[in-house]
Amino acid sequence: MTAFFQSLGMTYEWAWFVATVAGVLLIALPLMLAVAMIIYADRKIWAAIALRRGPNVVGPFGLLQSFADGLKVFLQETIIPSAANKGLFLIGPIVTFTVALLAWAVIPFGPEAVLADINIGLLYVLAISSLGVYGVVVAGWASNSKYPFFSAMRAAAQMISYEVSIGFILVCVILYAGTSNLNDIIEAQRGHGFGLVNGFFFNLLLFPIWVMFLISSLAETARAPFDLTEAESELVAGYQTEYSSMSFALFWLGEYANVLLMCALNAVLFFGGWLPPLNIDLIPWFDIPGWIWLFAKIFLFFFIFSWVKATVPRFRYDQLMRLGWKVFLPLSLLFVVLVSGWLMFTRYGA
Template identity: 80%
Template sequence: MTEFFQSLGMTYEWAWFTATIAGILLIALPLMLAVAMIIYVDRKVWAAINLRRGPNVVGPFGLLQSFADGLKVFLQETIIPSAANKGIFLLAPIITFTVALLAWAVIPFDAGVVLADINVGLLYVLAISSLGVYGVVMSGWASNSKYPFFSAMRAAAQMISYEVSIGFILVCVVLFAGTFNLSGIVAAQQEFGLGIINAYVVHPLIFPIWVMFFISCLAETQRVPFDLTEAESELVAGYQTEYSSMSFALFWLGEYANILLMCSLNTVLFFGGWLPPLDIDLIPWFDVPGIVWFLLKTFFFFFMFSWVMATVPRYRYDQLMRLGWKVFLPMSLFFVVVISGYLMATGHYGAAA
């Protein structure tokens, strides 16, 4: 893209700057549209499982319901509690929303279709996603209300607990791929299973860590059965209870952007990213663009998120923390040792060298 703008007569510096801004907009604007539509899909899936109709009035088949809700919150008044710390109170949703978008800079949608194809892309995602806890804690503290503060402490403990096990799970993927570059991880999955399956998840040592990763993603994004920041009895809406209008909407948008991010990470790390499921020349899906495969796989994982939310009962908070620290952390450490030993025994590292 930089070369294109240079061909228009721009200097390299201005061409690079313009290309970067264009790349950011090409990711951020469709992502915002996708967030609006997946909220609609989320509600439709819940309704279908509960034998209800879901949104069906605003627009054809209710497709414009999310946009109507967005217009409603945009036109509402922003109310700031008189005892709140106004600066931090307004900064918290901005941080939550901004951090949710930053991680998408290194997600590869197709071969070469990535804003920043850096060698430490996986570390970047882990670092950026861990910053989301700051917006949550700031919102709970700045509200100057006990219930949002309790919810913020719960959310912080929950996010930090499951990020630990996610970190060790990602180590297992890096051991197989031999790189932190997300495009490299996808490329390493080509013909991985039986010479025809483009996915890591088919390996018997990787399937259980994918299950742990998927469950940890639910906890990291505070989805059912781990939505303890929005307990129905004592915490009302959670750390965003005191928020209204667009400040509340930014938390909502950031939450769904994070959910889509986790769905895309499932796709990239375990299910072959933009690659077709099977590497067989006889099947005509090689003509399907890679970005279509990426979006289909990501949508499949979002459907699984919605399915779990509509069917699985909520955990107690002590069960949530026990699962993270006493089950997933020891198991992820165990698999790091087992997988590294397996790869050493099979000469994987020697072949990579």
């Protein structure tokens, strides 16, 4: 893209700047649209499982319901509690929303379709995603109310608990691929399956790790059954209790952007990313653009997220902690040993 703007007569510096801004907008604007539509899809899936119709009034099939909700919160008054720390109170949702967008810079939508194709892409995602808790903690503390504060403390403990196991799971992925570049991780998934599966859709060696990663993704994004930061029965809506208008909407946008990010990571790290699901010799199969395959896989995982939320009851807090520290942490450490041992004896001939 930089070369294109240079061909228009720009200097390299200006061409790089304009190309970078254009790349950011090409990711951020469709992502905001995707968040609006995915909220609609989420509500439709819940309604279908509960034998209801869901949004069906605003626009054809209710497709404009999310935009109507967005307009409603935009027109509402932003109320800041008198005892709150006003600066931090407003910074909290901004941090949550901004961090949710930053991680998408390294997600590859195709072989060359990535904003920043860096060699430490997976480490960048892990670092950025861990910053999301700061927005929640700042919001809970700045509200100067006990329920948001309890919720913020829960969020911090919950994210730390599951990021530890996620870190070891990602170590297994890096060991298998031999790199932390996300495009190279996708390429490493070609033709795997011990010769039993001739496709790019899942890795038999890493499949048990993916199950743990999927469950940890639910906990990391505070989705049901791990939505204890918003447990209405004891926290009145959690860290968002004192928020209204666009500050409340930014939390929602950040939450769904994080959900989409985790769905994208499930697809990229374990299910071939932009690769087609099967290595079959059909003429149009490999002509389908990679971003279509990636979006299809993201929606598949989002359907699983919504399905779990509509059917699985909320965990107790002690169950959440026990699962993270006593089950997933030992299992993830065990799989680091198993995967590294398997690779030493098969790939490196030890």
